[in-house]
Structure formats: structure tokens, C-alpha cells
Amino acid sequence: xxxxxxxxxxxxxxxxxxxxxxxxxxxxxxxxxxxxxxxxxxxxxxxxxxxxxxxxxxxxxxxxxxxxxxxxxxxxxxxxxxxxxxxxxxxxxxxxxxxxxxxxxxxxxxxxxxxxxxxxxxxxxxxxxxxxxxxxxxxxxxxxxxxxxxxxxxxxxxxxxxxxxxxxxxxxxxxxxxxxxxxxxxxxxxxxxxxxxxxxxxxxxxxxxxxxxxxxxxxxxxxxxxxxxxxxxxxxxxxxxxxxxxxxxxxxxxxxxxxxxxxxxxxxxxxxxxxxxxxxxxxxxxxxxxxxxxxxxxxxxxxxxxxxxxxxxxxxxxxxxxxxxxxxxxxxxxxxxxxxxxxxxxxxxxxxxxxxxxxxxxxxxx
Numbered sequence: 001x002x003x004x005x006x007x008x009x010x011x012x013x014x015x016x017x018x019x020x021x022x023x024x025x026x027x028x029x030x031x032x033x034x035x036x037x038x039x040x041x042x043x044x045x046x047x048x049x050x051x052x053x054x055x056x057x058x059x060x061x062x063x064x065x066x067x068x069x070x071x072x073x074x075x076x077x078x079x080x081x082x083x084x085x086x087x088x089x090x091x092x093x094x095x096x097x098x099x100x101x102x103x104x105x106x107x108x109x110x111x112x113x114x115x116x117x118x119x120x121x122x123x124x125x126x127x128x129x130x131x132x133x134x135x136x137x138x139x140x141x142x143x144x145x146x147x148x149x150x151x152x153x154x155x156x157x158x159x160x161x162x163x164x165x166x167x168x169x170x171x172x173x174x175x176x177x178x179x180x181x182x183x184x185x186x187x188x189x190x191x192x193x194x195x196x197x198x199x200x201x202x203x204x205x206x207x208x209x210x211x212x213x214x215x216x217x218x219x220x221x222x223x224x225x226x227x228x229x230x231x232x233x234x235x236x237x238x239x240x241x242x243x244x245x246x247x248x249x250x251x252x253x254x255x256x257x258x259x260x261x262x263x264x265x266x267x268x269x270x271x272x273x274x275x276x277x278x279x280x281x282x283x284x285x286x287x288x289x290x291x292x293x294x295x296x297x298x299x300x301x302x303x304x305x306x307x308x309x310x311x312x313x314x315x316x317x318x319x320x321x322x323x324x325x326x327x328x329x330x331x332x333x334x335x336x337x338x339x340x341x342x343x344x345x346x347x348x349x350x351x352x353x354x355x356x357x358x359x360x361x362x363x364x365x366x
Contacts, residue, residue, distance in 0.1 A: 002069065003032070004031065004032070005069060005079055005081075006062065006065050006066065006069065007030075007031035007032040007034070007035060007065075008031045008079070008081045008099070008100060009065040009068050009069065009079070009100060009203075010031070010035065010059065010061070010062055010065045011025070011031050011034060011035075011099060011100075012098070012099055012100040012201075013059070013061055013064055013065060014055055014056055014059050015055050015059075016051065016052055016055050017052060017055060017056065018096070019096050019097055019098050019099055020047070020095060020096055021047055021048060021052060022099045023082070023099065024045055024046065024047045024048065025042075025045060025048065026082070026083075026099070028041075028045055031081075034056060035056065035059065037056075039053045039054070039057050042056055042057070064203070068203050068204065071176075071177070071203075071204045072102070075104070075176070076104070077102050077103065077104050077176055078102070078103045078104070079100065079101075079102060079103075080100070080101040080102070080103055080109075081099065081100055082097070082098075082099045082100070086103075086109065086110070087101065087109070088101070088109040088110060088199075088219075088222075088223040089110050089326075089327050089329050089330035089333070090110075090114070090222060090223050090224070090225070090327055090329050091219065091222045091223050091329070092329040092330065092332065092333040093222075093248070093249075093328070093329035093332065093333075094218065094222040094248050096218060097218075097219075097222060098201040098219075100201065101199060101200070101201050102175075102176055102199070102200050102201070102202075102203070103197060103198070103199050104176055104192055104197055104198045104199075105169065105191070105192050105195075105196055105197015105198055105199075106167075106192075106195045106196075106197060107144055107167035107168070107169050107195055107196045107197045108144065108167070109144075109169070109197075109199070109223065110327070110330070111142075111143075111144040111167070112325060112362065113141055113142070113143045113144065113225060113289075113291060114143065114144045114146060114223065114224040114225050114226075115138065115143050115144070115145055115146065115224055115225065115226050115227075115228055115285070116145075116146040116147065116220045116221065116223070116224035116226070116227045116228065116241070116245070117131065117134070117135065117145055117146070117147050117153065117154075117157035117228050117230060118147060118148070118153060118154070118220065118227060118228070118229055118230070118232070118237075118238045118241050118242070119131070119152060119153025119154070119229060119230035119231045119232050119238055120152050120153055120231050120232045120233060120236070120238065120263055121150055121151040121152035121153075121154075122151075122152055122263070123152040123153050123156065123230075123231055123263070124231065124261075124263055126231065126257070126263075127152075127153055127156075127230050127231030127263065128156055130230050130231065130255050131153055131156040131157055131160060131230050132156065132160045133281065133282070134228065134230070134255075134281065134282050134285075135157060135160040135161055135164060135166065135282075136160065136164050136282075137281055137282025137283060137286075138164075138166065138282050138285075138286075139164035139165060139166055141286065141291060142166065142167075143166060144166070144167050144168070144169065145157055145158070145161040145166055145167070145168040145169075146168070146169050146170075146171060146220055146223060146224050147168070147170060147171070147220065148170065148171055148172075148173070148213075148216060148217070148220055148237075149170035149171070149172060149179070149180075149184055149187070149188060149198075150181070150237075151181060153230045153231060153232075153238075154170075155184060155187060157230075158170060158187060158191055158196075159187065161196070162190060162191065162194050162196070167194070167195050167196045167197075168191055168194075168196040169191070169196055169197045169198070169199055170188060170191060170196075170197075170198050170199070171199050171200065171216055171219045171220050171223075172198060172199065172200040172202070172208075172216065173200075173202070173208050173209075173212035173213045173215070173216035174200065174202055174206050174207055174208040174212060175200060175202045175203050175204035175205055175206040176198060176200055176204060177204035177205060178208075180208040199219070200216075201215070201216075201219065213237055214237070214240055217237055217240050217241040217244060218241075218244050220241050221241050221242075221244035221245035221247075221248055221250060222244070222245075222248050222250070224245075224250065225250065225251065225289065225361075226250065226251040226252070226253060226285060226289060227241060227242060227245040227250060227251070227252050227253070228252075228253045228254070228255075228279070228285065229242055229252070229253070229254040229255070229266065229267050229270060229276060230255055230267075231255065231257065231263050231264055231267060232263070232264075232265075232266035232267060233262055233263060233265050233266050234262075234265040234266045234269055235266070236266070238266060239266050239270075242254075242266075242270055242275065242276060243275075246275055251277070251288070251289065252270065252275060252276040252277070253276055253277050253278075253279045253284075253285055253288070254266075254267040254268075254270045254271050254276035254277070254278065254279070255267055255278075255279060255280065256268055256271060256278055256280075309349075309354075310345065310348070312335075312337055312341050312342070312344070312345040313345045313348055313349055313354075315335045315336070315337060315345070316331060316335050316337070316342060316345045316346060316349060316355075317349070317354070317355075318334075318335070319331050319334045319335055320355075320365050324364055324365050325358065325362055325363070325364045326362070326363055326364075327361055327362055327363075328342075328346075328361040328362075328363065329361070331346065331363065346363065353366050354366060
């Protein structure tokens with residue numbers, strides 16, 4: 001296990017091998033095999049080529065991976081390689097999802113309902129009240145609240161979640177050896193204590209450099225079912241996150257503000273340009289996501305006797321061996337089928353009353 005982890009972390013450290021290229025390599029090799037493969041075999045993989053293959057063959061920074069393992073063990077951090085079942089499965093359908101994450105906490109990163117709450121660092125009292133009322137309105141549903149632990153709306157979202165007994169996860173733009181801003185160190189500890197957590201793709205000793213924040217934002221957008229923009233100007237991190245969520249085919253919602261209020265200009269623009277649905281309270285999101293229907297147990301239909309399943313259908317059902325509900329991204333990834341083959345198998349299983357579709361692209365054994 002330790003040796004596997006060494007190569008998993010090392011793969012994330014190879015120069016010019018980003019998440020997209022790493023996943024291409026993993027389609028052909030196990031992590032350790034990548035470093036021992038012949039250069040000619042690496043070069044033949046589409047998207048790798050000679051320069052990237054050279055970078056792999058000449059990689060000699062395993063010491064950094066060993067240091068990261070020591071840090072992980074010392075502070076009880078959970079490494080989440082992309083094949084780990086605890087890895088946020090919703091990220092698997094994002095083309096640029098990281099192959100390695102580091103997690104400190106107890107919140108379920110694959111909870112049935114996850115909402116990312118984002119907004120300006122310089123909120124108004126209006127934005128504060130919206131955030132608190134919105135998250136309080138979700139308390140009965142046990143929603144996992146995700147944000148970026150920044151000043152303003154992020155911090156309000158985390159604090160309100162804790163007050164309402166909801167788990168909340170902060171996604172960081174740096175390593176887990178620090179908290180940025182430092183004023184939120186105690187909030188971060190409280191989030192972990194209250195069965196929330198801290199998540200990052202960055203190794204320890206990685207500073208919160210400016211370019212890390214857009215990188216962080218894609219996790220905030222991709223790991224949730226819905227992204228809610230509370231209050232934001234027309235430019236900035238929240239708008240980037242909303243655009244990313246749209247690109248990942250996630251649901252985006254925004255609270256409207258006064259026409260002349262610059263702090264709400266971004267929300268109003270998202271709504272005006274049909275990039276976000278207008279909401280005014282938590283009930284709007286619950287209804288639009290059809291989460292109220294998830295709690296209603298449908299009458300079970302009579303299954304066909306002696307159903308004959310195709311190989312693809314049997315493969316899809318293996319995903320449900322240890323769970324009753326699975327997200328479409330998890331089914332696609334864990335089955336190993338192409339997206340179209342998985343979709344066809346899922347549809348057939350629905351028609352045969354074997355599985356049932358739930359809101360939020362979830363499926364349950366019927």
C-alpha cells in the first residue's frame with residue numbers, strides 16, 4: 001500500500017503531466033508501471049509524445065513523494081487517489097479532475113446532496129442574511145455544504161452550516177500544513193471537529209499563490225450537485241467558479257440583487273444570460289433539484305422474472321454491490337464502460353425495473 005501511494009503521488013509530481021495526461025496514462029498502466037514502462041510505449045499513448053515521455057523516464061523526485069507520505073501519516077490525512085472509492089465521484093466526469101487529493105475530515109465527499117456556496121469576499125449585510133437563511137433552509141436535508149474558506153460569503157457559509165448541524169468542507173488553494181487566511185485557522189479546526197473537513201489537491205508546503213485559486217475553484221464547482229452564487233461582482237473567483245460549474249454540466253443558481261448594486265452585478269448577469277437559475281430561498285433549490293421527491297419512496301413495481309442481462313448491464317450492476325445508490329459519474333468510471341455504453345445499459349436496467357432514476361443524476365437499485 002505504501003509503495004502504491006509513493007507512485008500515485010509521484011505521478012502527480014511529474015513536470016508537464018497534468019490531470020488529463022495522467023488519466024490517459026492510467027488507462028494503460030498502473031501508477032508504478034508508468035515509471036517502469038519503456039519510453040516507446042509511453043510515446044505511443046495519444047497526448048503523451050516524446051517530451052512528456054522523457055519527463056516520466058527522467059523523473060527522480062521520489063523524495064518529495066516520500067516526504068508527503070510522512071506528512072500524511074503524521075497528521076492523519078487521507079490520500080485520495082482517483083481510483084479510491086472515497087474520492088469525490090462527481091469529479092470523475094470532469095475532464096481535468098486531479099488524480100490525487102488530500103483530505104482531513106469525516107464528511108462524506110460522496111453525500112447524496114452536495115451544494116457549493118460561493119460569493120464575494122466583501123459581502124454586504126444583505127449577502128450575509130441571504131447566506132444564513134439559505135443554509136438554514138437546507139438543514140433538514142442534511143446537505144453537505146462546500147466552499148473555499150475565504151473571507152466573506154465562504155466563511156459565512158461554513159459557520160452557518162456548523163450552527164445548523166450540517167457538515168461543511170473547505171476546499172483549499174494550498175497544502176494542509178497551513179490555513180489561509182490565517183484568521184480562519186480556528187474555523188477550519190471547528191469544521192473538522194464538527195464532522196466536516198478540509199480538501200486540497202496541493203501538497204504540504206504549497207503556498208496560497210494567486211494562480212492556485214482558479215485551480216481550486218474547479219473542485220468547488222465539480223464536486224457538488226449545485227453551485228449557488230449568493231453575492232458577487234461581475235468579475236472574480238465566484239464568476240469563474242460559476243462558469244466552471246456550467247462547463248461541467250452542473251446546476252447553477254443565483255440570488256438576484258438590486259440593479260445598481262455592484263456587489264450583485266455578477267449574480268444578475270448570470271441570471272440575465274441564462275447561466276444561473278434565479279432563486280430567493282432554499283425551497284426554490286430543493287424544488288428545482290427535485291430533492292423533495294428523493295425522500296418519497298415510490299411504490300415498487302413488479303420485476304420481470306428470470307431477467308436476462310447483457311454483459312454491460314451486469315457490469316453496471318457491479319457498482320451497486322456495496323451500495324444502494326450511485327451517481328452517474330461513479331457508474332461511468334467504476335464500470336469501465338464508455339459513456340454511451342453505460343447510458344444504454346442504465347436505460348435498459350430502468351426499463352426492466354432493476355434500477356430507478358433519482359434527482360441529481362443518482363440511481364438506486366429498485
